[in-house]
Amino acid sequence: MIVLNFKTYIEATGRKALELARVCEEVSKDKGVSIIVCPQHADLAVIVGEVDIPVYAQHFDNIEPGSHTGWVLPEAVVEAGASGTLINHSEHRLSAADIEACVVKSKALGLVSIVCSNNVAVSKACAAFSPDYVAVEPPELIGSGVSVSEAQPEVVTGSVDAVKSVNDKVGVLCGAGVSTGDDLVKALDLGVEGVLLASGVVKAEDPKQALLDLVSGIL
Amino acid sequence: MIVLNFKTYIEATGRKALELARVCEEVSKDKGVSIIVCPQHADLAVIVGEVDIPVYAQHFDNIEPGSHTGWVLPEAVVEAGASGTLINHSEHRLSAADIEACVVKSKALGLVSIVCSNNVAVSKACAAFSPDYVAVEPPELIGSGVSVSEAQPEVVTGSVDAVKSVNDKVGVLCGAGVSTGDDLVKALDLGVEGVLLASGVVKAEDPKQALLDLVSGIL
Amino acid sequence: MIVLNFKTYIEATGRKALELARVCEEVSKDKGVSIIVCPQHADLAVIVGEVDIPVYAQHFDNIEPGSHTGWVLPEAVVEAGASGTLINHSEHRLSAADIEACVVKSKALGLVSIVCSNNVAVSKACAAFSPDYVAVEPPELIGSGVSVSEAQPEVVTGSVDAVKSVNDKVGVLCGAGVSTGDDLVKALDLGVEGVLLASGVVKAEDPKQALLDLVSGIL
């Protein structure tokens, strides 16, 4: 399971977001690997309408329908066709109370929930909310090109152990610096069920080749 | 000029947002009145593709393309087809520095900018940023059903005077509690170029009738 | 163990904060009950200098010494003489990552840490950070006059069980609506080691009498 976060990269905005999602769909189908894309909110509906792989939101706000001009209503994400969401990405941290509420809302709305954490203790805490997945990403490695599975394997294995000790039904992903096939293989060897990545593919000169390299080790 | 803020009302989300935008388009064309709709980010692209009236964003973040998971890139709003944006709505206040930067970005990206203010002093301050419009809305009247043009006419005329004293090319709108044709006529009499409204139409039993009532006084 | 949060009540600001702290000291010594006071940052140093009961901060920010004008440096709280701190009060929520970092800083600086939570799931999550205490307070009951131990006993017992299941060295407090001796007895019966309270004493006509009533049930 590969989750590709489009962030707010200009290479993954609007028309280019749709192109990138199509590349992901192509590689996913050709290689039989599960690839999930997380485009910006403004791009969700178009991508959902055009590609046939899971599309997740990057975030939604812990709000009820009503007077919240400019914020992201969970129901809007669902209506746009998202089937899951990231929660508490390190670039968009939420209070502990809001993370919990967003996981509850995700379940109520039928969205797969991936709660991001920054270290082993936070991974353990997030497991207490029983999301579908906890994704551990040490912030200092995000966008660094150095894979967490190489640089801090103990954070990955520690998160797997900590999460499973609280609730063994919660899956674990890892991210930060993941870009090559080797990185992915090492991550899976450390016990995770998938990876979360962004710049390694989105900002690659040839995103399709980057994705093919990434999945090459597990085919 | 009537600006309809869809907020995050469930009656203006997803499929229903598109229906409401179509009603606005119909009334706008039938009656020859300028109506602008401000749907949620996730609904922008679909509505732009389906209706032929101006569509504005409710907000964007003061960010550059890059690593800002879950935030709203101004370029994404433009790619989705928005031709303008609200800035600093009272439900999504920005720092003074960010308001200024968002007006600058709006100009660079060709977006019409409507900066919201909460009183005369803030209207005057916002005029210093030279947006296309300043929209004054006393927060305590928002959603109240009591029109600012009735309850606090001095805030409207004071804002018109204050804004024009700083930069007479900046237009002035008013909002908060506006819902009837009378409210609109009184607002225009106080010197504004249009109104910003939301619940009075969005949450009306018959939004089309509410819009027809609203514009009846100026036909 | 009774923790009295002074919040930003005018009855517990400046000179009046010192008076209230003296009342707490008097009751604590006369009755042999542990009472901890949490005044505002601006009042910490003076109260520490004048009373001989533990003084905790209401909050500090997750910052290092440096360029953070207007924020609360943990080292400043320590220099002012605080011996502990609340973390993540429902009126000042922190991200999960910041809660974890604040607990780590508290340990490094020798501060007793009380992490506030809003429900059982968040209590369990906070226990993963191994603070000295988790204090559960359903936000809707704060300041209500209806004690959590009466209105939602299952949140209290659920938090005790959840916290102990993660780390049995973490103490549990409860709060929200606690004001009478009965409330305190019921809370202790539910398994907590103490209570967190505010308005019931701070805003009482006679705070000393309110404190005496509170502790009457456990003498």
Place this chain on the structure above:
Amino acid sequence: MIVLNFKTYIEATGRKALELARVCEEVSKDKGVSIIVCPQHADLAVIVGEVDIPVYAQHFDNIEPGSHTGWVLPEAVVEAGASGTLINHSEHRLSAADIEACVVKSKALGLVSIVCSNNVAVSKACAAFSPDYVAVEPPELIGSGVSVSEAQPEVVTGSVDAVKSVNDKVGVLCGAGVSTGDDLVKALDLGVEGVLLASGVVKAEDPKQALLDLVSGIL
């Protein structure tokens, strides 16, 4: 008029904050120059009690007395003895509405108000709130050691002109990178009534000598 912002530097926290304030008092009295110190909230009361120069807060929150655990009540700052306050420092930006409200509260409480801005347009906007002073500080020069009066004199003169065009009773200060006597002379030549500085003195090996150097050009 020299305003020294202690920020959250460890060299200006607790006991060291008091020492630094005493140095400022000594230089102020010996040289007949107005020096104002802005320590952290936890240090306000002690410094006010020990030195005889004006002591300003670095910030307060736009809140009324009540349930705001961990935030900074304006009345608490006044009770601690502050006679003025910074508002909207670039490290603690406020919404336009909150800046306006904080200026109003400052006037009501008898506090001198210094509103910080980041460029000419924001200086002009802040003048609309009629604070006692607007202090312009380009964020990229803060802590740089390169003085705004040298690197961006047009931002200083532009702010003076813009502020005076809106309200000529509002004073103008400048800051960012100011550290030497030359920087100060140049700033005054550009039309400001004083400077706001921090690291140039606080982090100097010998703060007293740094202050003496600073004021040397204007004696």
